Amino acid sequence: MNIVINGIHYEVEKNTTILQACRKAGIDIPTLCHDDRLEPFASCRMCLVEIEGSNKLVTSCSTVVKDNMVVYTHSDKIIEARKDVLDLLVGNHPLECLSCDKSGQCKLQDYCYEYGIIESSYNGDRREPYVDTSNPFYDYDARKCILCGLCVRVCDELQCTSAIGFGNRGFDTVVTTPFNEGLINSKCVSCGNCVSVCPVGALTPKVQKYRHWESKEVQTTCSYCGVGCQLNLIVKGDKVVGAQPSKEGPNDGLLCVKGKFAYKFINHPDRIKTPLIKRNGKFEEASWDEAYRLIRRKINGIKEESGSEAFAGLTSARCTNEENYLFQKLFRAVIGTNNIDHCARL
């Protein structure tokens, strides 16, 4: 298939959408409701493009490339159309960027900046405030919701829990649970995949308190179950303050409640911070050198009295490969026994 985008020829495969073709060509098309993993929704209208020979602008996320199509992505007409979309969205969106947790990573904020929207030219009604704070991990604030439907579709198409949907109609539409029973009383399993895809500040983790620009992300592997989900730990200073699923890896951009929200053990005050030696039945803080020396003394003593077979070690399915390798090497090569096992059977 041939396509001409902004005057340049490209070749694309059959059944490619205009959006996919543009992204492959490195052309940035703004989207608010699009996610590669989901069926096209074509609701936000930000991805509008112009096709030569057609009076109507089309949504590039839902329009499949036809052979020899000629497409414009940033013509004056399109820029104006996108500005209108943003103008309408902002008309019903509280401009609380100063206090909004999402500031700095909000797509609406970014696009308004890019397209020069400072405030709305519409002075119409505002939606009735509606919040759902019943879930212990995250809140929904309908005032900030742009009804892109990403949360609803991720919950339905990928997580397949279908806990949330659109409630009410037209201007009063909100994302809600059946019969407005509240998230805590719904089928919601607190996976937070809705929170992870929300492009604005409508779905946010509780007690977040960090600014995007003062944080960094580090991709790693989740430490809970054996699926090995890839996630980005969000770090502020010396603390982990959040987790975001990575689209690489077996999880394909999804997480469960533990991967998404149960990271708070990391900086918990209960963490053991120094070696401890038990003296007279009580643990006392010790230096690493003291601890190592005591272990060495015991190992040498018991080895002399009872031989290597008096030792046993439980290595850990919670630790890394490298650590497990060293643990068995310590027992086999240094202590001299194969008495090594771990909780594979539990």
Add this chain to the structure above:
Amino acid sequence: MTNSIGEVVDTDCMFVIGSNTTENHPIIGAKMKQALKKGAKLIVADPRRIELADYADVFLQLKPGTNIALLNGIMNVIIEKGLYDQKYIEERCENFEELVELAKKYPPERAAEICGLDAEDIVKAAVLYAEADKAGIYYTMGITQHTTGTNAVMSVSNLALLCGNVGKESAGVNPLRGQNNVQGACDMGGLPGDLPGYQKVFKPEVIDKFEKAWDVKLSSKVGLTIPEMFNGAHDGSIRFLYIMGENPMVSDPDINHVKESLERLDFLVCQDIFMNETTEFADVVLPAASFAEKDGTFSNTERRVQRVRKAIEPVGDSKADWKILMELMNYLGYEKKYLSPADIMDEIASVTPSYGGISYNRLDNGGIQWPCPDKDHPGTKYLHKIAISRGKGLFMPSEYVESAELPDHDYPYVLTTGRILYHYHTRTMTGRVEGINKLAPSSYVEINEETANRLGIEDGDRVQITSRRGQIETNASITDIIDDGVLFMPFHFADGAANYLTNSAMDPVAKISELKVAAVRIEKVNGNKSEVV
């Protein structure tokens, strides 16, 4: 897993047995539900009506401990109806005749009788599985944690081979591994009879190889498994125990026995990120860094070796486990120094054929699935593709044998255990997350309404449960997802710990304990309703 997680969405039929996937492997559970949306069929076999059962084409609510009878019954139907893959068996398998003989003894009526099922449902499941082009079996501890666990795994394998589902994309035999790196801990030789890469300690050529690589003398005597270690500690033959990142005082069967064993040790070293029920018995506790504070790799259930990356500095004076182990080895006179985990991985690759081609510079884009024998090998998406690895797929027919402990007059109920979505293992991590504790605050026992009525137990009542090994108190949760006569407890909670009750009787081969079947009695405590915090 013989196959990969990503392949689940393209399967034609899923047979989920002994796995509450949506709670214990939530992302694989979500992929299964995505497969259903694309038209896949689903068979679920479990003693509880788990979430997946609601979407199943056939749900087999079997009695705990009867997996092998069910699997043999299914194979009986497939063989009788001629639905097996004759060509595949001829080309790729051996010992089929013996399987045919065994399966004859398990007509669906007999299997149904043993399992407490309808024969018709067994037939339906057999036909669904056998007629699907790509059918995958997914299982976890519901299959393995029995005195007949090894034979149950063999039976799963028999069924998959029978229908040509091994060595095929989106099919296979797929044990879903529990912990983040249980696969890796096994791969790395965290087993008493295996050096890294499952190289056997009793083989002279293996010992020779590692003696050269490590420049030391090695023992070729197969070591002890965990239950054997605790028995050894109990009888005084094991004097020194080193526990890294594990909490057997909650997770292991028959906790009273574990406790006595730990108390009898001369010296116990615990290395962990939090104090827990086990560290209380330690002589020395070494503070370890959490996964967020170190570099390394985990190997997931689909054999994918993936990077763990340091996000923050170790908390307090804690150190990465690899650093602690290296420094201790150095104190003990083994001078080898590693500059980083990447350095250790290079040594792993040099002695472990299946990790031979793995190094950190190759792991940045999505990891690599072993076997990966050399630097140019792309890794292995699914196993046994060209041929079964051992040459021929060997049918290992296995008879059904009853669980070690069956209900009787004194202990009339069957207790089975498992995990729930919100907690992980012994709650050392999840128990410190406020929201998690709101959603799942305390220990409970699921009890069928009829059982409860008979005993005068109401929802939320405080109940006492007793087995031959111990006694605990917990809260009753009355539900219709479990059969009359069967009880279920999550084992996460130290207060009201299910493992005081569980049976440590072992499978003779895998040495896994029968955590899924224990005979117990249950009674109401003083008629008082408990305060649920």
